[in-house]
Amino acid sequence: MSSPRQVAAGFTITGLLDGASRTRGRYPVSEIAVADIADHPANAAYSMDPAGIAELAESIREDGLTDLPLVRKVGDGSWQMVSGHRRKAAYALLAKDDPAYERMPCRVIEGIDDERAVTLLHAANYFTRALTVTERAAATEALRGDAVRLRSEDPSLSGMRVDDVKAAIIERQTGRKVSGKTIAREERLARRIAEDLSPEWAAEADRPEFAEYIASFAGNGGAGLYIHGGVGAGKTHAASAMARLFAEAGYEVAFTTAKGMLERVKATFDEGGTEAAVARYAKCDVLVLDDLGKEDATEWSVGTVFSVLDARYEDMRPTIVTSNYAPGTLADRLARRGERVTAEAIASRISQTCRPVYLGGRDRRRRS
Numbered sequence: 001m002s003s004p005r006q007v008a009a010g011f012t013i014t015g016l017l018d019g020a021s022r023t024r025g026r027y028p029v030s031e032i033a034v035a036d037i038a039d040h041p042a043n044a045a046y047s048m049d050p051a052g053i054a055e056l057a058e059s060i061r062e063d064g065l066t067d068l069p070l071v072r073k074v075g076d077g078s079w080q081m082v083s084g085h086r087r088k089a090a091y092a093l094l095a096k097d098d099p100a101y102e103r104m105p106c107r108v109i110e111g112i113d114d115e116r117a118v119t120l121l122h123a124a125n126y127f128t129r130a131l132t133v134t135e136r137a138a139a140t141e142a143l144r145g146d147a148v149r150l151r152s153e154d155p156s157l158s159g160m161r162v163d164d165v166k167a168a169i170i171e172r173q174t175g176r177k178v179s180g181k182t183i184a185r186e187e188r189l190a191r192r193i194a195e196d197l198s199p200e201w202a203a204e205a206d207r208p209e210f211a212e213y214i215a216s217f218a219g220n221g222g223a224g225l226y227i228h229g230g231v232g233a234g235k236t237h238a239a240s241a242m243a244r245l246f247a248e249a250g251y252e253v254a255f256t257t258a259k260g261m262l263e264r265v266k267a268t269f270d271e272g273g274t275e276a277a278v279a280r281y282a283k284c285d286v287l288v289l290d291d292l293g294k295e296d297a298t299e300w301s302v303g304t305v306f307s308v309l310d311a312r313y314e315d316m317r318p319t320i321v322t323s324n325y326a327p328g329t330l331a332d333r334l335a336r337r338g339e340r341v342t343a344e345a346i347a348s349r350i351s352q353t354c355r356p357v358y359l360g361g362r363d364r365r366r367r368s
Helices: 004-009 021-026 041-045 050-063 085-095 114-128 133-141 144-153 162-174 180-196 199-205 208-215 235-248 258-266 274-283 299-315 327-334 340-353
Strands: 029-033 070-073 079-083 103-109 224-228 253-257 286-290 319-323 354-358
Touching (some): 041 114, 070 114, 079 085, 114 133, 114 162, 133 180, 144 162, 180 199, 199 235, 253 258, 253 274, 258 286, 258 299, 319 354, 327 340
Parallel strands (some): 070 103, 253 286, 286 319
């Protein structure tokens, strides 16, 4: 049976994304008028949000173009983008104020047909852009035709999974490894987002900031998220969307504010059910702890929060925390009444288990 690497080598463009001198020689750089380069129709699957393009344009203005777009000549002699549509859009935006950006340096690919151009576009986008879960799934789904065709043409590939062939295509085109299992998981999640969530919640669950976390959730060993930012940045909404997604997938999810959790535990004092109340949050598959830092910072409350987070840490259960306080200031906030040791222990547990994600921007609640 052929290996995935051998299969991919049979039809991909070796070294195209490599920065080595042989690549620079084989695929020379030319300055081309931005207005003369047509977008590739297949790029319609990917976001071209104006805010992101403006941010990229400012980065190019300050630091230059660090990654050259890939273009090709089509049958009529005109230019067409293969990879780098956002960079092209950023150049067009800059050119409105500065004619120096009317021409863009591009790496020219010669002699590739439409099918290979589409394959390269999707394979390159998979790693070179911050994609959402559904965009990553769209990229790999677009490679299915090539993978199925290769497997049908070579009987020795009959035992190879289509997703493994896709993974080999991506590795060969980009030099970056991804497993077939990861590809299959992302495609399943994308279908779940599309089918099980309302459009509003789907948009939140499918944000690029959370794509990698959601895609790897099933086997991430209890890793969580610490989503922080100012009031109205969308922290709770994003966490709620992920909670709904995981609940739809069959996980036991508890969503609570830190203050609400403490109030519910405190309400069991006279009933003798405190241990069970704490276990509800310590033992669920996924805990979303919203607005950490707004609760009262008494010795008991700080100690209870630590008990829950420590139990989840020991059992490798994922926790998604939202807060107005950055990771470096959380301990000070929790220790404002003197519980410094326990507050620092909470911050330590979060830093060990949760990847920080900052959500900025204007207060969404006040936007017109």
